[in-house]
Amino acid sequence: xxxxxxxxxxxxxxxxxxxxxxxxxxxxxxxxxxxxxxxxxxxxxxxxxxxxxxxxxxxxxxxxxxxxxxxxxxxxxxxxxxxxxxxxxxxxxxxxxxxxxxxxxxxxxxxxxxxxxxxxxxxxxxxxxxxxxxxxxxxxxxxxxxxxxxxxxxxxxxxxxxxxxxxxxxxxxxxxxxxxxxxxxxxxxxxxxxxxxxxxxxxxxxxxxxxxxxxxxxxxxxxxxxxxxxxxxxxxxxxxxxxxxxxxxxxxxxxxxxxxxxxxxxxxxxxxxxxxxxxxxxxxxxxxxxxxxxxxxxxxxxxxxxxxxxxxxxxxxxxxxxxxxxxxxxxxxxxxxxxxxxxxxxxxxxxxxxxxxxxxxxxxxxxxxxxxxxxxxxxxxxxxxxxxxxxxxxxxxxxxxxxxxxxxxxxxxxxxxxxxxxxxxxxxxxxxxxxxxxxxxxxxxxxxxxxxxxxxxxxxxxxxxxxxxxxxxxx
Ligand SMILES: Cc1cc2nc3c(=O)[nH]c(=O)nc-3n(C[C@H](O)[C@H](O)[C@H](O)COP(=O)(O)OP(=O)(O)OC[C@H]3O[C@@H](n4cnc5c(N)ncnc54)[C@H](O)[C@@H]3O)c2cc1C
Numbered sequence: 001x002x003x004x005x006x007x008x009x010x011x012x013x014x015x016x017x018x019x020x021x022x023x024x025x026x027x028x029x030x031x032x033x034x035x036x037x038x039x040x041x042x043x044x045x046x047x048x049x050x051x052x053x054x055x056x057x058x059x060x061x062x063x064x065x066x067x068x069x070x071x072x073x074x075x076x077x078x079x080x081x082x083x084x085x086x087x088x089x090x091x092x093x094x095x096x097x098x099x100x101x102x103x104x105x106x107x108x109x110x111x112x113x114x115x116x117x118x119x120x121x122x123x124x125x126x127x128x129x130x131x132x133x134x135x136x137x138x139x140x141x142x143x144x145x146x147x148x149x150x151x152x153x154x155x156x157x158x159x160x161x162x163x164x165x166x167x168x169x170x171x172x173x174x175x176x177x178x179x180x181x182x183x184x185x186x187x188x189x190x191x192x193x194x195x196x197x198x199x200x201x202x203x204x205x206x207x208x209x210x211x212x213x214x215x216x217x218x219x220x221x222x223x224x225x226x227x228x229x230x231x232x233x234x235x236x237x238x239x240x241x242x243x244x245x246x247x248x249x250x251x252x253x254x255x256x257x258x259x260x261x262x263x264x265x266x267x268x269x270x271x272x273x274x275x276x277x278x279x280x281x282x283x284x285x286x287x288x289x290x291x292x293x294x295x296x297x298x299x300x301x302x303x304x305x306x307x308x309x310x311x312x313x314x315x316x317x318x319x320x321x322x323x324x325x326x327x328x329x330x331x332x333x334x335x336x337x338x339x340x341x342x343x344x345x346x347x348x349x350x351x352x353x354x355x356x357x358x359x360x361x362x363x364x365x366x367x368x369x370x371x372x373x374x375x376x377x378x379x380x381x382x383x384x385x386x387x388x389x390x391x392x393x394x395x396x397x398x399x400x401x402x403x404x405x406x407x408x409x410x411x412x413x414x415x416x417x418x419x420x421x422x423x424x425x426x427x428x429x430x431x432x433x434x435x436x437x438x439x440x441x442x443x444x445x446x447x448x449x450x451x452x453x454x455x456x457x458x459x460x461x462x463x464x465x466x467x468x469x470x471x472x473x474x475x
Contacts, residue, residue, distance in 0.1 A: 067093035067182070069381060070204055070214040072189045072227050075104065076367050077353025078220030079172035080374030083121050086180035088382040093212065094181055095204065097188040100173060104165035105333045107246055108287045109259050109279045110367060111450055112156040117371035123175055125161065132282035134160045134257050137446060141263025142429075144436030148446050153454050153462075160259060162279050162287070189221065191230045192349070201231065201348040216381055216397075218350050220374065223336050225355035231346060239340035240361045240419045242274070245304040245332035246289030248281070251320040256280035263432045265290060265311060271429045272296050273422040276311050285327055288312065291335065291364050295423025305330050337361040337419075338412040345400040350377045356404070361415030362449040369408070376403050409474020411451060 069085050071078045074096035085092045110118070118125060125131040135158075136149040150158050177183050193203040193211065203213035204227065219227040228234075235241075262276040274292035281287055290308050292299065308330060312321040340357030344350065352358075353370030360369060377400060384396035422428045435441045444461050447453055453462040 065211060066203070066213040067091045068214060068385065069093070069216050069218060070095060070212055071181075071218045071220055072204060073097075073219070073221035073355070074100075074173040074176075074183060074185075075169055075220060075222060075353065075370060076172055077355070077370030077374045078218065079169070079176045080117070080121060080371040081218050081220060081352050081378045082176035082181035082183075082374075083172075083179045084375050084378030085381060086176060088378065089180075090382065090385065092176075092181040093214065094173065094176065094183040095187040095189055095206070095212065096173070096183065096185050099185045100170035101166050102169070103331075104169055105244075105246060105331045106165045106287075106367075107244070107277055107279055107289055107291075107364075108162050108164050108168070108281065109277070109365075110161040110163065111365055112150050112153075112158065112160055112452060113365070113450065114368035114371060115157050115159065115161055116155070117368055117375070119157065120375070121172075121175065121371070123172065130163070130282065132162045132255070132280065134162060134259050136160075136258055137450075138258040138260045139263065139436055139442060140260065142432035142434070142436045146436055146439060146442050147258055148439075148442055150450075151443075151447055151452055153452065153458070155455050156452055162259070162281055164281060164283075164287075189227060192217070192227060199347055215385065216348050216350065218352050218374075218377055218381075219355040220352040220370070221355055223334050223354045225341065225351070227349070228341055228351055228355050231349050233341055233343070233346065233349075233351070235336065235357065236340050236342065239357060240337040240416060241294045241340060242291050242335035242337060242359070242364050243294075243299075243304060243332060244274075244289055244291030244335060244364065245308055245330050246287055247308070247326055247330040248285040248287055248328040249321045250284055250325045250327055251280075251286040253278065253286050253319050254280045254284050255282050256286070262311070263428075263436070265292070265307065267296075267298060267302065267307070270297070270425040271432065272302075272307075272425075273419065273428055276308070286321075288321060293361075293419045293423060295419045297423075304332055335359045335364050335366060337364075338416050339404070339409075343401050344404055345397055348397075350381070350397070350400055352377050358404075358408075360408075360449075360451060361412060361419050362451070365450070372407070373404060376400070376407065405474035408451075410469040410472035413472045413475055414469060 068090040069092050071082045071092060071094045074094045078094055082092045082094050127133060138147045150160060152158060173183055188207040189204045190207040191205050192201045193205055195202050201217050204217060205211055219225050221227055260278040265272040265274055265276055272292055273296050276290045279287045290311060315321050336354050336357035337359040338361040344356045352373045354366055358369040358373055359366035380396060380400045384393040387393045387396060447461055448465050453465050
């Protein structure tokens with residue numbers, strides 16, 4: 001262990017935002033930050049309000065083992081949080097158990113909501129670098145087929161993207177590093193370090209025995225979130241859960257400019273709550289998969305690989321979705337939805353993305369919500385650490401769950417009703433048969449399921465969806 005300094009982060013130490021301010025006041029931009037790395041050039045201050053300017057007590061140079069904030073997991077949620085924290089001038093240490101590039105089981109689809117979040121982070125996404133744009137959604141089911149362009153909204157770009165997670169996640173992690181975050185790969189976090197007196201998290205321990213200290217910790221470690229579990233935060237059984245499997249095939253459909261969703265997934269005589277997807281990757285392959293909700297009767301017993309094969313067997317042969325053309329194993333994972341782990345803040349730990357069950361129950365989209373929650377968590381932390389007292393910091397940190405509820409709480413409550421409804425095969429059959437053939441129903445459905453409405457004003461559909469989401473209690 002190479003730790004030398006007192007913990008940078010027990011709650012009653014001076015906020016390290018003061019460190020930046022002090023550094024600037026002393027006119028010594030080349031001094032070292034609390035991590036021991038060369039100080040980053042002064043970055044734009046976040047909206048955290050005035051920072052304390054008193055000179056801070058001298059700290060002995062520390063090692064990479066302590067930071068203002070430790071972020072566990074460098075998926076989209078962890079990288080977004082790290083990017084925003086580093087941009088605000090905080091010392092951020094990301095710990096990722098794998099080494100990039102690495103596989104992540106996903107459909108690789110990014111809606112305009114996710115694209116908006118990426119634009120907000122300043123991620124370069126030129127088409128020449130393999131960022132395949134799409135115009136909208138093609139929905140097939142109940143004997144109908146419809147192509148819906150993404151809605152024309154001032155709040156969101158008019159296009160989505162497809163990007164393999166193998167390099168998408170790496171790219172975002174590097175983007176956070178460029179902003180000043182430090183990333184350690186191959187570090188498997190095994191548990192929290194706790195303050196014995198308060199039970200508050202003061203850092204984390206890695207499976208190789210290394211210790212890391214921080215003032216606050218973000219759990220961005222995905223669906224299983226070992227760290228949340230170790231802090232007593234378990235999954236809620238009263239919230240929806242999805243399971244999905246996917247693989248890749250060489251296919252002439254690889255450059256499709258619509259994301260395609262098939263609603264006809266049958267288990268014997270029952271129409272299942274979920275959909276199959278075909279997303280062209282633009283690299284000669286298509287990402288093909290099926291996802292189901294736990295409101296279906298036989299949820300736990302379904303053989304997902306067999307379901308995928310059955311569904312694909314009915315596809316035109318020229319699309320090439322055959323065993324010979326399969327380029328990757330069929331892999332699956334869970335989609336934790338509708339805030340299926342709460343509370344999102346406890347004793348110095350904030351949950352971001354899948355660790356907090358933030359996948360949209362209406363459509364299974366999780367990347368946008370991981371990115372957005374990372375930004376919200378970073379903003380809360382930046383404001384909290386700018387406060388001079390532990391009580392003041394705690395007061396701000398406690399607002400994190402409320403801010404998430406305000407953002408998606410009502411909408412996710414509606415989503416829970418939706419998954420219950422479509423878990424009834426008769427409802428699913430009725431909705432598919434009568435909905436897909438009616439463009440106005442599908443335009444409404446696309447906005448509702450994609451959570452893509454104008455935040456202020458908008459058309460009647462936007463106003464209706466926003467009003468109902470606001471009126472529905474967040475739980
Ligand atoms: C089959 C499938 C298809 C999907 N398709 C889509 C889609 O098309 N579009 C979409 O928006 N969403 C999709 N999702 C959901 C999406 O993948 C997730 O919501 C998203 O990845 C959540 O991001 P995250 O950063 O919260 O977590 P993750 O992406 O899971 O990242 C967690 C990170 O933490 C690391 N980690 C875990 N444990 C530890 C530890 N102990 N120590 C250190 N590091 C650790 C992991 O290695 C990983 O890098 C799909 C999900 C599945 C299963």
